[in-house]
Amino acid sequence: MAETATHSADHAADHGHSSTGISNNKLAMWLFLGSECLLFGGLISTYMLYRGRVSDGPHPEQIFDIPFTSVSSFVLLMSSLSMVLAVTSAQRKDYSRTNLWLLVTAILGATFVGGQIYEFTAFYREGLGFSTSLFSSSFYTLTGFHGVHVTVGVIMLLSTVGILKKNRATGDKAESVEIVGLYWHFVDVVWIIIFTLVYLIPA
Amino acid sequence: MSTATESHEDTHEHGMSDAGYIKIALILAAITALEVSTYYVDFGPLFLPSLIAMMFVKFFMVVSYFMHLKFDNKLFSLMFYIGLGLAIFVYVAALATFKFFM
Numbered sequence: 119m120a121e122t123a124t125h126s127a128d129h130a131a132d133h134g135h136s137s138t139g140i141s142n143n144k145l146a147m148w149l150f151l152g153s154e155c156l157l158f159g160g161l162i163s164t165y166m167l168y169r170g171r172v173s174d175g176p177h178p179e180q181i182f183d184i185p186f187t188s189v190s191s192f193v194l195l196m197s198s199l200s201m202v203l204a205v206t207s208a209q210r211k212d213y214s215r216t217n218l219w220l221l222v223t224a225i226l227g228a229t230f231v232g233g234q235i236y237e238f239t240a241f242y243r244e245g246l247g248f249s250t251s252l253f254s255s256s257f258y259t260l261t262g263f264h265g266v267h268v269t270v271g272v273i274m275l276l277s278t279v280g281i282l283k284k285n286r287a288t289g290d291k292a293e294s295v296e297i298v299g300l301y302w303h304f305v306d307v308v309w310i311i312i313f314t315l316v317y318l319i320p321a
Numbered sequence: 322m323s324t325a326t327e328s329h330e331d332t333h334e335h336g337m338s339d340a341g342y343i344k345i346a347l348i349l350a351a352i353t354a355l356e357v358s359t360y361y362v363d364f365g366p367l368f369l370p371s372l373i374a375m376m377f378v379k380f381f382m383v384v385s386y387f388m389h390l391k392f393d394n395k396l397f398s399l400m401f402y403i404g405l406g407l408a409i410f411v412y413v414a415a416l417a418t419f420k421f422f423m
Binding site for chain 1: 376
């Protein structure tokens with residue numbers, strides 16, 4: 119009996135699963151995402167506190183381009199759809215379609231980052247530097263941190279495509295794609311909050 | 322061995338069909354359009370509560386369906402919601418300290 123239990127635990131460990139049948143890698147990603155809530159919670163709270171402190175700089179309502187940011191938000195939202203389609207394709211072991219959806223997701227993510235760079239440049243030209251006011255510092259820190267997360271996500275997506283194409287994935291390929299997908303969707307849900315609290319609700 | 326492989330395969334079959342995910346994405350897009358409409362249309366006293374409600378609906382739809390928390394092991398939900406709950410508690414307390422809600 120004890121021998122069977124040991125064998126079962128060894129078998130689970132070989133597949134990167136704990137003896138409870140839960141994937142260790144997936145559990146680690148969820149734990150990481152839970153801790154990321156605290157990071158973004160701090161940045162969002164700081165922004166909420168300082169968004170009215172504009173000093174001599176421009177006010178949020180004067181510089182925010184809601185139609186442009188709405189399109190960016192839509193692009194990021196649709197990247198979550200392409201990501202989940204990549205995961206389902208990987209679960210069906212259809213890796214050519216998985217790679218296609220991963221590339222679509224990466225392109226949509228890169229489009230979002232490009233839009234953010236354009237937006238930051240436009241704000242800077244309108245007189246909103248990083249140290250112009252408490253509002254500008256907290257705004258650039260929050261949205262900048264999110265942009266860095268999206269950029270890291272794009273790198274993860276392209277790396278996954280490369281690994282799958284060269285067949286260098288170790289372990290469960292579908293689970294690897296799913297874990298990258300969890301990170302990507304988290305970046306999307308953070309933007310859902312930022313879009314509402316930062317852009318749509320006036321200071 | 323075959324039983325182990327089968328149970329391993331089964332874990333990948335949770336979730337929804339592609340058509341189901343497309344439906345969820347369309348609902349999310351419609352809610353986003355409604356959110357953006359609050360910028361152009363005066364919602365009066367419903368402005369803030371409706372925006373916050375729509376934000377939460379979108380958040381939980383992505384987390385539940387796209388991230389599979391609705392179908393996956395409850396331990397994953399626990400890991401995430403503990404972090405989320407802790408963040409909300411800590412930062413609401415911090416904002417209250419700074420009299421943000423007054």
